[in-house]
Amino acid sequence: MNYIAVQDSRIPKLGFGTYRLNGNQCVDAVRDAIEMGYRHLDTAVMYGNEAETGEGMRQSGVPRHDLFVTTKLWPDSLTPVSIRKTVSESLKYLKSDYIDLLLIHWPNPSIPLEDTLGTMDQLRQEGKIRFLGVSNFNIAWLERAEKTGIPIITNQVEYHALLSQDKLLSWLRDRNMFLTAYSPLAKGRLVYHPVLQEIGKKHNKSATQVALGWLVQQDGVAAVPKASTDEKRRKNFNIFDFELDPEDLERIALLEKDQRFVDLPGIAPEWD
Numbered sequence: 001m002n003y004i005a006v007q008d009s010r011i012p013k014l015g016f017g018t019y020r021l022n023g024n025q026c027v028d029a030v031r032d033a034i035e036m037g038y039r040h041l042d043t044a045v046m047y048g049n050e051a052e053t054g055e056g057m058r059q060s061g062v063p064r065h066d067l068f069v070t071t072k073l074w075p076d077s078l079t080p081v082s083i084r085k086t087v088s089e090s091l092k093y094l095k096s097d098y099i100d101l102l103l104i105h106w107p108n109p110s111i112p113l114e115d116t117l118g119t120m121d122q123l124r125q126e127g128k129i130r131f132l133g134v135s136n137f138n139i140a141w142l143e144r145a146e147k148t149g150i151p152i153i154t155n156q157v158e159y160h161a162l163l164s165q166d167k168l169l170s171w172l173r174d175r176n177m178f179l180t181a182y183s184p185l186a187k188g189r190l191v192y193h194p195v196l197q198e199i200g201k202k203h204n205k206s207a208t209q210v211a212l213g214w215l216v217q218q219d220g221v222a223a224v225p226k227a228s229t230d231e232k233r234r235k236n237f238n239i240f241d242f243e244l245d246p247e248d249l250e251r252i253a254l255l256e257k258d259q260r261f262v263d264l265p266g267i268a269p270e271w272d
Helices: 023-036 050-060 080-094 113-125 139-147 166-174 194-203 207-216 230-237 246-253
Strands: 003-006 009-012 040-042 068-073 099-104 129-135 154-158 178-182 221-223
Touching: 009 068, 023 040, 023 050, 023 230, 050 068, 050 080, 068 080, 080 099, 080 113, 099 113, 099 154, 113 129, 113 139, 129 139, 129 178, 139 166, 154 166, 166 178, 194 207, 194 246, 207 221, 207 230, 207 246
Parallel strands: 040 068, 068 099, 099 129, 129 154, 154 178, 178 221
Antiparallel strands: 003 009
């Protein structure tokens, strides 16, 4: 299944990430991705490209209600006043009346999580946000969020064939939440990975397509790869016409699963 069902919505399992895409390159990339068939877009305040993402959406001509747009609040903008100001700016940049999914980009121990989620939930009730989520939360932070009783649908974290997230996935699935994988190609390290290339030959796919297919074929997992060229975007999108078999999955399971490539000392929590 190419979608994750959440309430009355279907969220595409494959999204288009915009990290480090700026200016006209971002506008063109977003427009082209939408024209290619992508309907799930991932941006963030920190990326500095919400306006370009919004312009790419506008140029695509695809109705806003057919798109699922995620943006994120940076840790220094998690107070109630900052959240309202930031969301107002994001809506203006995105040229939209609402945000489909608003995430806390990284946890901030100096700002009460309860206040942050409470304000986000108020904005949800006001119709400015459809769904709430978090990013880069470990289980301890997720448990703290759970205690607020405020509904969260996803945790966006680094996840790829070289990094296990079994413990986190189990926790999320038990609560009908899904995991959104960023850096799904391990910062490019999977593009020419020999094991994935061998598996790809069997299916007439590239190592990249195998890596993404491995993610989206899992229950409760979405992925948001970035691609700066038309060829890469098209290749990433073309992953729903094959299925990895048990032998493929076993070979991928045997790869080292302790390689993390995104970590921010002083900001990142203690990973599970």
